[in-house]
Amino acid sequence: MDSAPSNKPAVPLVAPPPDRKPPQKAPPNRLLRWSARIASLASLAVLTVFLIGEGFDPAALKAREWALQLFFPFGVMFGSILGWRCERLGGGIAVFSLVAFYIVHLVQAGSLPSGWAFAALAAPGPLFLVSATANEPLSE
Numbered sequence: 408m409d410s411a412p413s414n415k416p417a418v419p420l421v422a423p424p425p426d427r428k429p430p431q432k433a434p435p436n437r438l439l440r441w442s443a444r445i446a447s448l449a450s451l452a453v454l455t456v457f458l459i460g461e462g463f464d465p466a467a468l469k470a471r472e473w474a475l476q477l478f479f480p481f482g483v484m485f486g487s488i489l490g491w492r493c494e495r496l497g498g499g500i501a502v503f504s505l506v507a508f509y510i511v512h513l514v515q516a517g518s519l520p521s522g523w524a525f526a527a528l529a530a531p532g533p534l535f536l537v538s539a540t541a542n543e544p545l546s547e
Contacts, residue, residue, distance in 0.1 A: 501532025
């Protein structure tokens with residue numbers, strides 16, 4: 408008999424845990440999702456009341472005014488509605504529309520619009536983006 412040590416790897420004394428795959432998706436963050444949705448309903452209601460109350464007449468708008476209206480309120484409203492089905496896309500459209508509104512206003516008027524109302528009424532956009540990020544699948 409040969410008493411030379413074997414080159415075989417040692418057999419572990421403890422069995423390895425069964426292969427368990429990590430969860431593919433984090434538990435949905437319902438608080439963020441519903442905060443974004445409720446905020447979008449409130450924003451849509453306020454914007455709709457303003458449009459109706461101000462007697463919105465599309466034919467009376469000049470091209471310069473249409474450029475602003477396209478982004479705010481219509482772009483923000485579209486993003487807020489779309490955010491219910493596709494949070495990332497809807498939130499992105501709402502945020503893009505707000506930024507574009509500020510840029511167009513700056514170019515046309517030479518200054519940014521004053522007040523907090525524009526950002527507050529577009530708040531569902533960032534909320535939808537945060538919700539989409541919090542609810543996306545975990546990477547392995």
